Structures are given as C-alpha cells and as structure tokens.
Amino acid sequence: MKAQYLKDYHEGNSLEAYRFYGAHPEKEGIRFTVYAPNAQAIQVIGSFDDWSCKGHKMRKIDERGTWSIYIKGAKVHDAYKYRITQATGRVVDKMDPYAFYSELRPNTASVVEDLSWDRWSDEEWLANRNKGFDRPINIYEMHIGSWMKEEEEEFVNYRKIAKKLIRYVKQNHFTHIELMPLCEYPFDGSWGYQCSGYFSVTSRYGSCHDLMYLVNEAHKAGIGVIMDFVPVHFVKDDFSLSYFDGTALYEYPQAHDADSQWGTANFDLWKEEVRSFLMSAASFWIDVYHFDGLRMDAISNAIFWHGNKQLGVNEGALNFIKRMNFLLNERYQGKIMLIAEDSTDFPNVTKSTFDGGLGFDYKWDLGWMNDTLKYLKKDPVYRKWHHNNITFSMAYFYSERFLMEFSHDEVVHGKATIINKMWGTYEQKFAQARTLYLYMFTHPGKKLNFMGNELAHWREWDETKENDWFLLSYPAHDAFHQYFAKLGELYTSEPTLYANDYSWESFEWIDADNADKNLFSFIRKGEQNDYVVILNFSPNHYAHEVFGVLQKGMYTEILNTEWNRYGGTLDAPAQKCHAIRVSRNNKPFMIEVDVPAFGGVLLEVKK
Known part of the structure; x- marks a missing residue:
C-alpha cells in the first residue's frame, strides 16, 4: 500500500496523500511521515517529550525523499514540529504540511488529531446530492468568525453556532452555505486566503469534530456546504511551506514566478508532488468533512501567469486544474460542485475536460457583477448611455455555466456595501436595491450573496465585528430582509426560475x-x-x-x-x-x- 501511495504521489495523481503523510495513530504511538527530498536530517520535536528533541531522528524510507518515524508514547492532541536541517545547513522548525490540526495562532505547532467520527448521519444527503444544474442553488457566503459573535468570546464555535446558523439559512431560503477558507492561516486579516495548513482546519473556531458536527447538521436540514479553497498561493512565513527543505519545494524556483501580488508564494503547479499535495487537499475536505463542493479562489492567477493575460497562459497550471477536476469528479461520481472564481475571458472554464475544458461546473460571473453595479452607481440621467451594462450579460451568458454573485469582495476596502453603491437618497437606494435583487433572482444562473447583503447592510464588512443585526429594528431594513427572503422563496420554489438556467x-x-x-x-x-x-x-x-x-x-x-x-x-x-x-x-x-x-x-x- 505504501508503494502505491508513493507512486501516485510522485506521478501527480494522488487524491489520498493525507492517508500516508502526516501524523497517524498506530498501536501505542504515532507514525510521522513527511516529504523533504533535499533535507540533510529531520527530527520530530513535540510536547510528547517536552520538546527535548532526544532520539526522534527520522529516516529516509525511499530514495525520492520521504522520511518517517514511529514514536511510541506520542498520542492524539500532542503538539509537534519537524526540526529540519535544510539543504543549506540551516536548521529550522517547520509545521507538518499534512497536519490535521494546529495550535491557535500566534503559536504555529502542528497537533496530532484523530479524524475518525462515528456520529455522521447524512448518508441520505450524500447519496442524493448532485451538481444542481437543474436545481435551485442560492448560496449564503459567510465568514464564520464574524457572522454572529458569542458574548465575551473571541471566536465563535462551529458546534455552538450550528443550530442558529442553519435555522437562519433555512428561513431565508438559501440552499447552500459557502464558508470562507478554513484551512489554517496565521493572520486573521487575510480571512483565510493566505493559508499555511492545507489539511488543518483552523483552530480558531473549534475542533475537527466540531466542524464535522456543523456540516452534518446542515445536511440533515437539507443544506449543502461549500468550502472556499485556495490552490494558487500560500504564506511565506518561515514555519510553513516556504523553502521547506531549504529549496523551492512547493514554490517556483524563480522569484519572478514565485512572488505573488499578495505577498505570498505561488505554488509551482508544474511539479507532480505539488499537484498531488493540492489535489489531496481538495479531496480531503470532501472525503473527511463531507463538503459538497469547492469554490476555487483566484483561478485567473492559475490560467495566466500572475493573472495577467499579457504574460501568457500557464500551461502547467492548466494541466493541473484539468487533472484535479477530472480526478475529483471521477472519485466522487460527479456529485460535488466545483466552482471557479475567474475574472478572465478564457474559454471553456466550465466545459468538460473530455471536451478540452477546465472541468469546473460553475464560474463566477464577475463581468455581470461589475457591469450591473457600475450602472447603478450612475445618476439616472446618464444611465441611458450605459444601457448595455445591463443587457450585455445575456450576450455571453450561454458560453459558460455562470453563477451570479455579490461576494465579500464587493463590500470591503472602501468599495461600499451593495445598497450603498446605489445612486440617490436613502429611500432611493432601498428602492433600487430591491429592483437590483429582483433582476438578480430572475436572471438565468445560480445565485450567491455574502452575509449582510440580505439585511441591506450599510457598513462595510469587518472581520472583527459581527453583522449589524440591530438593523432589523429599523423598519426599512426589516422590510428589505423580508423582501430578500421572499425572493429566495420564489426562486427556490419555481422551476421556471432555475430548471433550465443554461438553455x-x-x-x-x-x-x-x-x-x-x-x-x-x-x-x-x-x-x-x-x-x-x-x-x-x-x-x-x-x-x-x-x-x-x-x-x-x-x-x-x-x-x-x-x-x-x-x-x-x-x-x-x-x-x-x-x-x-x-x-x-x-x-x-x-x-x-x-x-x-x-x-x-x-x-x-x-x-
């Protein structure tokens, strides 16, 4: 079995590398395994021996760079790191790339976790779920840490918030929850888009089993759960993947390719081991946590070098995307949704890989979003000269399976919230926002809204503050909320509005x-x-x-x-x-x- 895992891993075909690499309970101890082909030596240090580093030297188990050790007495919930003597001779302590859990920031150690959970009861949901082409899809995008705060608690808990969240989502006729990235990340202000642990659910909001509980309860209530996944770049922090063994193991070797626009490192998507790492991470969240789909972030930065069409197509990254989407569909029998955030006009993003496409099921219609909001910002006197901002979307709509979205990106960084983008007085903004949403819910294509949009949120989103729920005490906002829920009810109950979206x-x-x-x-x-x-x-x-x-x-x-x-x-x-x-x-x-x-x-x- 080990030989097959390693073969698939090095050939770039693995969806299950996490079953071999990482920290796994065995009998009376833990088996630690890591890939670091250019390291001179590796030790496992951890709380199981008070971080003393005595006698826990890993050994290479193959010539291609996999190291392993069994440590008797180590146990679940122990913290650990790999102390790596890198190719340069430098000694650095690294987190486990395949860790299933991590210490709460600012601490950075990995934590041994047992992912077995015997309380799953969503078998019927998993058997009947599909990609939803002829079903209503009305997605509630949310940042779980700032939806609704717990009193006197820094962070909410997956388990504690489950009942309240699911009831709210049902009342507003959303069909899916999309959670902003939950892979471990060091900086709160990155919202999870600058990841460090691709198999490690962030410890901010509870345990692995707490997240499983939330997903299970959502499924029992008939709500799908989508994970925001970041396959393009990762943090440069020294404790993480950056120059893991002293060489550019996960990133491109040339700085002009590796350095991203966000101050992170771009994954080298031409390397087979990196492909296996990311494909296994994508599969991990579907397999272990029962997520119903993945929204892939910043796909335009994979299609083109640095997301710039003028720099040309990144063929290696395209091959990775096609392979990942093909293998995920094959593994999960075409039942999970694969959604691309892509701002380019690159063709066939949602076409099958068998027909030369990238294999995504849906693509965010960022053009529709930008054109529509640009139009509604204008004084009505000038709108007649920009009429095509509204009509243009239907000229290209059938070229892809588009998803209409007003996401978190539209309500931050001085852009103003959706309602505050509308031209005019307070009352006129509400009137136009209501008409905007009638347009959105009757336009062909699946729907996505970020939390707070349904409240006519006036303040831009701030990850440190919860939604302004007090707005519902104001008649205008309460009425808008009722209106939004009515649109959701109409959309999800009327097949004319969803069954043949792409016909x-x-x-x-x-x-x-x-x-x-x-x-x-x-x-x-x-x-x-x-x-x-x-x-x-x-x-x-x-x-x-x-x-x-x-x-x-x-x-x-x-x-x-x-x-x-x-x-x-x-x-x-x-x-x-x-x-x-x-x-x-x-x-x-x-x-x-x-x-x-x-x-x-x-x-x-x-x-």
Missing part, C-alpha cells in the same frame, strides 16, 4: 433597447408558466406602459418591489393584466402594466 429556451428579451426610459423587460419561460420581468431604473413612474408577450391569458402580479410590505410606497392590490392580440416588441400579444419609479414588477401567466 437558450429559458430566456427571451421583451425589450432590451428602451434606454431613454431606463426600462428592461424579459421573459423567463417554463413548462407550466412564464414570468414577465420588468425593471425600471429611472425615477419616473410609467403608467399603462405597453409590453409585448408571447401568449394570451391573464398576467398576474406576483411581486412588486414597491409594495409597502417590503418598504415601498404602494398599498395597491396585485395587478392583473389581460393580454390583447396586438403585436408589440415582435411578440403576438401585449399587456399594459403600471411600473413604479425605481421599481420592478414580476408577472406570472399560466400555460
């Missing part, structure tokens, strides 16, 4: 060119019903506005963003519009609709 037949513009009025109208087409969506991004109320429709019948208003129950100004009954056989907008029928200023209208017609 040309599911969407049709009514009028994409009414720039002078800042009006947009389209149809979401389904088997049982059609939805007519009308969006007014002008401060003008349009009475008896005419729109072409595809079929006769009664069009009933399902939602109006200006109903007063959602914080608007309308206290009127739902509109009912009878289609007349008069051609408009190249459609055989027409309806007349009252469209409020900065408002949106959703109408349904049964087939």
Whole structure:
C-alpha cells in the first residue's frame, strides 16, 4: 500500500496523500511521515517529550525523499514540529504540511488529531446530492468568525453556532452555505486566503469534530456546504511551506514566478508532488468533512501567469486544474460542485475536460457583477448611455455555466456595501436595491450573496465585528430582509426560475433597447408558466406602459418591489393584466402594466 501511495504521489495523481503523510495513530504511538527530498536530517520535536528533541531522528524510507518515524508514547492532541536541517545547513522548525490540526495562532505547532467520527448521519444527503444544474442553488457566503459573535468570546464555535446558523439559512431560503477558507492561516486579516495548513482546519473556531458536527447538521436540514479553497498561493512565513527543505519545494524556483501580488508564494503547479499535495487537499475536505463542493479562489492567477493575460497562459497550471477536476469528479461520481472564481475571458472554464475544458461546473460571473453595479452607481440621467451594462450579460451568458454573485469582495476596502453603491437618497437606494435583487433572482444562473447583503447592510464588512443585526429594528431594513427572503422563496420554489438556467429556451428579451426610459423587460419561460420581468431604473413612474408577450391569458402580479410590505410606497392590490392580440416588441400579444419609479414588477401567466 505504501508503494502505491508513493507512486501516485510522485506521478501527480494522488487524491489520498493525507492517508500516508502526516501524523497517524498506530498501536501505542504515532507514525510521522513527511516529504523533504533535499533535507540533510529531520527530527520530530513535540510536547510528547517536552520538546527535548532526544532520539526522534527520522529516516529516509525511499530514495525520492520521504522520511518517517514511529514514536511510541506520542498520542492524539500532542503538539509537534519537524526540526529540519535544510539543504543549506540551516536548521529550522517547520509545521507538518499534512497536519490535521494546529495550535491557535500566534503559536504555529502542528497537533496530532484523530479524524475518525462515528456520529455522521447524512448518508441520505450524500447519496442524493448532485451538481444542481437543474436545481435551485442560492448560496449564503459567510465568514464564520464574524457572522454572529458569542458574548465575551473571541471566536465563535462551529458546534455552538450550528443550530442558529442553519435555522437562519433555512428561513431565508438559501440552499447552500459557502464558508470562507478554513484551512489554517496565521493572520486573521487575510480571512483565510493566505493559508499555511492545507489539511488543518483552523483552530480558531473549534475542533475537527466540531466542524464535522456543523456540516452534518446542515445536511440533515437539507443544506449543502461549500468550502472556499485556495490552490494558487500560500504564506511565506518561515514555519510553513516556504523553502521547506531549504529549496523551492512547493514554490517556483524563480522569484519572478514565485512572488505573488499578495505577498505570498505561488505554488509551482508544474511539479507532480505539488499537484498531488493540492489535489489531496481538495479531496480531503470532501472525503473527511463531507463538503459538497469547492469554490476555487483566484483561478485567473492559475490560467495566466500572475493573472495577467499579457504574460501568457500557464500551461502547467492548466494541466493541473484539468487533472484535479477530472480526478475529483471521477472519485466522487460527479456529485460535488466545483466552482471557479475567474475574472478572465478564457474559454471553456466550465466545459468538460473530455471536451478540452477546465472541468469546473460553475464560474463566477464577475463581468455581470461589475457591469450591473457600475450602472447603478450612475445618476439616472446618464444611465441611458450605459444601457448595455445591463443587457450585455445575456450576450455571453450561454458560453459558460455562470453563477451570479455579490461576494465579500464587493463590500470591503472602501468599495461600499451593495445598497450603498446605489445612486440617490436613502429611500432611493432601498428602492433600487430591491429592483437590483429582483433582476438578480430572475436572471438565468445560480445565485450567491455574502452575509449582510440580505439585511441591506450599510457598513462595510469587518472581520472583527459581527453583522449589524440591530438593523432589523429599523423598519426599512426589516422590510428589505423580508423582501430578500421572499425572493429566495420564489426562486427556490419555481422551476421556471432555475430548471433550465443554461438553455437558450429559458430566456427571451421583451425589450432590451428602451434606454431613454431606463426600462428592461424579459421573459423567463417554463413548462407550466412564464414570468414577465420588468425593471425600471429611472425615477419616473410609467403608467399603462405597453409590453409585448408571447401568449394570451391573464398576467398576474406576483411581486412588486414597491409594495409597502417590503418598504415601498404602494398599498395597491396585485395587478392583473389581460393580454390583447396586438403585436408589440415582435411578440403576438401585449399587456399594459403600471411600473413604479425605481421599481420592478414580476408577472406570472399560466400555460
């Protein structure tokens, strides 16, 4: 078995390197194994012998650089490090790259952990989960440490927060939770995007079993859990992977390739052992913690050197991505979601690897996000000259399986929160934000929102503070929250809004060119019903506005963003519009609709 693990590892095909490398309980002690081909000598030091370093010299077990030792008396929960005499002769204490747990920062030792847990009860969920192409996917992205703080506690706990979080997610009709990176990391302010321990769940929020409990409870409640994974770069801290054995073992050997824009080191994705390391880490979170998918961070920095198209395609990194996605799909029978954060126009990101694609299931539509928010920042007087900011997304939408997102990146670093990006007065911002979200939830594609968006959060996200839950005591924010939950309910319960997202037949513009009025109208087409969506991004109320429709019948208003129950100004009954056989907008029928200023209208017609 050892020989097969090592063969797969060195050939860059391993998804299970963590079963061999790292610290594993054996009989009356612990087996420690590490890869450091250029080290002169390695000792295991730890709390099991009061860090005395006596008699725990590792030995090479193969000519390619794997070292191992069995230490009798070492036990689960012991802290340890590898004291490495590097290729240069320098002696440095390193964390275990395959450690399953670590000391709480600022301490940096690895901790022996037993990952066996006999309380899993999510077998039915695991058997029935899939990639969700024809299911609603409404993702709640969150930073677990700042969602809701525990009184007088520095950090929340995975287990303690589980019941409250899952109830909240269900009430707001989210289908998945996406957790910002939980691989161990040294600096709180990196939010987990500058990792040190790729197999080590961060100790900030509890134990390995506490996280397992949270995922299990989510699955029992019908909620999927996605992990934010960082396969491109890692921290340069001396205790971590950087120049692990005195050579560029995990990073590129040339500084201009290794040094990233974030002050971290880029993984050398051409090396087979690095590929096995990262693929095993990706598989680890799905296998051991039952995550339902991975959102891969900064994929554009893997596609192109340093994320810059002008520097050319990084072919080695592309081959790594294709191989990883192929092997993960093969291992987990195509049931887990693989999501790319990619800001490039590189083609076929979500195409199968069999057809020459990268093999992701979804790609964040950062173009849609940027164009939409850019449009809504503008004074309505000028919006008619930027009308295509809204219409352009449908020109390219079917080239990939896009996921519509307003993530954490949009509400930090002086960018303003979603509602505060809207042009106008306090009341106008709320009105436009409601219409924006009607647009988002009726636009084809799966959905993602960062925590606080559902509250119309006014303050930018700060990882040291919890959400401003007190906002719900203000009528405008409480009404917006109710409105957001209603949109989630509509989206997750109406197949017309999700079942054929990536089919040309599911969407049709009514009028994409009414720039002078800042009006947009389209149809979401389904088997049982059609939805007519009308969006007014002008401060003008349009009475008896005419729109072409595809079929006769009664069009009933399902939602109006200006109903007063959602914080608007309308206290009127739902509109009912009878289609007349008069051609408009190249459609055989027409309806007349009252469209409020900065408002949106959703109408349904049964087939």
